[in-house]
Amino acid sequence: MPRRKSDVGLEPNRRAELLRAAAKLFVEKGFDATTTRDIAEAVGMRSGSPFYHFRSKQELLKAAMIEGLDAGHAQLLSAIDGINDPEAKLRVLVRTHLGTLLEGDCRSPLLVSEARALDDKARAEIAAAFDRYQVPWQETLEALQQADKLASAAPPVRLLLFGMLNWSSHWYRPDGELSVDELADAAVAMLIARPKKTKAQQ
Amino acid sequence: MPRRKSDVGLEPNRRAELLRAAAKLFVEKGFDATTTRDIAEAVGMRSGSPFYHFRSKQELLKAAMIEGLDAGHAQLLSAIDGINDPEAKLRVLVRTHLGTLLEGDCRSPLLVSEARALDDKARAEIAAAFDRYQVPWQETLEALQQADKLASAAPPVRLLLFGMLNWSSHWYRPDGELSVDELADAAVAMLIARPKKTKAQQ
DNA sequence: GAACAATAACCAAGCGCTTGCTTGCTTAAT
DNA sequence: ATTAAGCAAGCAAGCGCTTGGTTATTGTTC
Numbered sequence: 001m002p003r004r005k006s007d008v009g010l011e012p013n014r015r016a017e018l019l020r021a022a023a024k025l026f027v028e029k030g031f032d033a034t035t036t037r038d039i040a041e042a043v044g045m046r047s048g049s050p051f052y053h054f055r056s057k058q059e060l061l062k063a064a065m066i067e068g069l070d071a072g073h074a075q076l077l078s079a080i081d082g083i084n085d086p087e088a089k090l091r092v093l094v095r096t097h098l099g100t101l102l103e104g105d106c107r108s109p110l111l112v113s114e115a116r117a118l119d120d121k122a123r124a125e126i127a128a129a130f131d132r133y134q135v136p137w138q139e140t141l142e143a144l145q146q147a148d149k150l151a152s153a154a155p156p157v158r159l160l161l162f163g164m165l166n167w168s169s170h171w172y173r174p175d176g177e178l179s180v181d182e183l184a185d186a187a188v189a190m191l192i193a194r195p196k197k198t199k200a201q202q
Numbered sequence: 203m204p205r206r207k208s209d210v211g212l213e214p215n216r217r218a219e220l221l222r223a224a225a226k227l228f229v230e231k232g233f234d235a236t237t238t239r240d241i242a243e244a245v246g247m248r249s250g251s252p253f254y255h256f257r258s259k260q261e262l263l264k265a266a267m268i269e270g271l272d273a274g275h276a277q278l279l280s281a282i283d284g285i286n287d288p289e290a291k292l293r294v295l296v297r298t299h300l301g302t303l304l305e306g307d308c309r310s311p312l313l314v315s316e317a318r319a320l321d322d323k324a325r326a327e328i329a330a331a332f333d334r335y336q337v338p339w340q341e342t343l344e345a346l347q348q349a350d351k352l353a354s355a356a357p358p359v360r361l362l363l364f365g366m367l368n369w370s371s372h373w374y375r376p377d378g379e380l381s382v383d384e385l386a387d388a389a390v391a392m393l394i395a396r397p398k399k400t401k402a403q404q
Numbered sequence: 405g406a407a408c409a410a411t412a413a414c415c416a417a418g419c420g421c422t423t424g425c426t427t428g429c430t431t432a433a434t
Numbered sequence: 435a436t437t438a439a440g441c442a443a444g445c446a447a448g449c450g451c452t453t454g455g456t457t458a459t460t461g462t463t464c
Contacts, residue, residue, distance in 0.1 A: 014413080032234030033319065036450060046415050051451060053413090112372060113315060117235065156380060156388045163369025164362040170314060171361050178358060186358045190392060216439080238424060248441050253425060255439090 015053045017043050023064040023106040031061055031114040061114060062122045068108025069129040072100050076136055086143035087192060093137060094165065095184040101169055102180055109133075110169055134158065149192050161191060217255045219245050225266040225308040233263055233316040263316060264324045270310025271331040274302050278338055288345035289394060295339060296367065297386040303371055304382055311335075312371055336360065351394050363393060 021042035025034040036057050037047045054060045079096045083089045101107055112130070115123050138158055145153040164187055172183065223244035227236040238259050239249045256262045281298045285291045303309055314332070317325050339360055347355040366389055374385065 029318065030232065030234060032232060035448080037448090048416085048418095048451070048453090049414055057450065114232075116231065151391065152388075154388075156385060157392065159370065159373050160366040160389060160392055163366040163372075165365070167365025167369050168361070170365075183358060186354075186356075187362060189353065190359065190362055237422080239422090250425070250427090250442085250444095251440055259424065 014043065014045075018045075018050055018053055018060070019064050019067060020106055022060045023068055023108060023111065026061060026064065026114055027107045027110050031057075031111075031117045036060075058118055058122065061111070062118060062126065064106070065108055065111045065115065065126050066129045068106050068111070069126075069133050071106075072097075072108060073129075073133045075100065076133070080136060080140075086140050086147055087149060087188075089140045090144060090191070091184065091188050093140060094187050095181065097165055098168070098180050098184055098187075101165065102172055102174065107169070109166055112166075134162075137161070144192070157191075161187075164190070216245065216247075220247075220252055220255055220262070221266050221269060222308055224262045225270055225310060225313065228263060228266065228316055229309045229312050233259075233313075233319045238262075260320055260324065263313070264320060264328065266308070267310055267313045267317065267328050268331045270308050270313070271328075271335050273308075274299075274310060275331075275335045277302065278335070282338060282342075288342050288349055289351060289390075291342045292346060292393070293386065293390050295342060296389050297383065299367055300370070300382050300386055300389075303367065304374055304376065309371070311368055314368075336364075339363070346394070359393075363389075366392070 018039065022034070022039045025038055025042065028034075029038075036050055039060070040047050040050050050060070054063065076093060076096055079092050080089050083092060097109070101109060115126055118126070138153070138155075141150060141153040141158055141161075144150040150157070168183060172178070172180075174180075220241065224236070224241045227240055227244060230236075231240075238252055241262070242249050242252050252262070256265065278295060278298055281294050282291050285294060299311070303311060317328055320328070340355070340357075343352060343355040343360055343363075346352040352359070370385060374380070374382075376382075
């Protein structure tokens with residue numbers, strides 16, 4: 001029974017709906033602990049119906065990761081659009097990343113740890129999507145180094161930075177004392193040696 | 203059929219053997235993707251035999267995490283024993299932590315993300331073990347702040363630091379260009395504003 | 405514009421397999 | 435004689451996925 005046009009207000013594109021529900025459940029419970037029945041139920045389908053849209057559970061994960069990462073990438077680009085100062089740019093990158101990580105409901109960067117459930121080919125595609133995501137970060141870090149605001153822009157710096165941010169999903173509680181803005185500030189402050197103060201930073 | 207004394211070289215304590223095998227598999231494949239049959243096979247048992255030592259698969263995870271964390275804690279304490287300079291202390295903490303993370307074969311800190319498979323009570327016990335583990339870190343960070351080598355020793359700093367380190371297990375390759383020692387140096391350098399150089403840190 | 409065919413998007417039912425775990429028994433050590 | 439430590443076998447539940455049918459929509463032909 002397909003959706004009628006009279007069912008207004010309901011997402012007509014059930015594929016995207018499945019992707020969002022799957023991403024959310026995969027993040028919350030993990031890939032293996034999430035059953036295809038969970039996903040179907042989350043969008044009001046019967047247990048076998050998701051397989052009309054996706055050939056396998058793995059393909060659902062793969063699509064959720066890639067499309068989620070690309071969406072996040074686009075969000076990053078539009079967020080830094082027009083910003084020239086590299087420090088301000090980094091601040092916006094960090095804030096936006098933490099936003100999709102802690103405030104969104106798909107939170108695709110967290111699914112990295114679930115990629116082990118996929119085969120080599122799928123993992124390669126995901127790695128490519130992640131490379132795209134990292135481009136603006138690396139550019140900004142190099143600009144910061146050029147402006148003498150960063151000691152090094154070697155790859156480990158970028159990776160350590162992502163670690164700081166991504167791991168925060170393990171401990172950050174939105175109802176706690178720390179706001180996401182403050183967290184973003186703390187992360188940026190750890191990276192950048194403030195130019196105005198010298199050795200003794202209060 | 204219990205182990206004979208004549209089976210020299212084989213671990214007599216099969217419980218610890220099970221714990222190590224389970225921790226390794228849980229880290230590699232995740233809790234849900236690891237079957238109790240995998241664990242049994244890894245130590246040369248039949249599929250039902252692990253349940254003589256542990257009441258459930260969850261209890262295996264819980265024990266692996268707590269005993270792994272406490273072992274890591276003891277290793278930390280003995281590693282910093284006799285070191286007074288807080289910067290050297292931090293360096294050793296980071297290096298030791300990365301050692302158990304990237305070079306050990308249990309790597310218990312990585313299992314944090316698998317704790318969601320446990321109930322509230324078990325998670326509370328694990329959180330307590332993690333609190334113990336974090337004590338020397340917080341002490342060292344505060345000593346660093348007192349010595350004006352660190353801008354802030356507020357809790358987020360410690361948590362961001364753990365993020366940097368723990369996340370490295372997602373990308374670090376032991377056969378790559380970067381050694382664990384260099385990685386430890388890079389991580390410490392990101393935290394500490396070098397006192398000898400000022401603004402332009404080359 | 406009515407009749408019909410084709411298609412998209414599901415549902416109902418269930419198949420074969422794997423899972424965590426149990427039970428009853430066996431054997432070596434104490 | 436008792437116990438610690440395991441094996442052999444298997445159960446019930448849950449898993450990913452398939453199959454065949456059903457229905458509203460869309461396109462085509464007369």
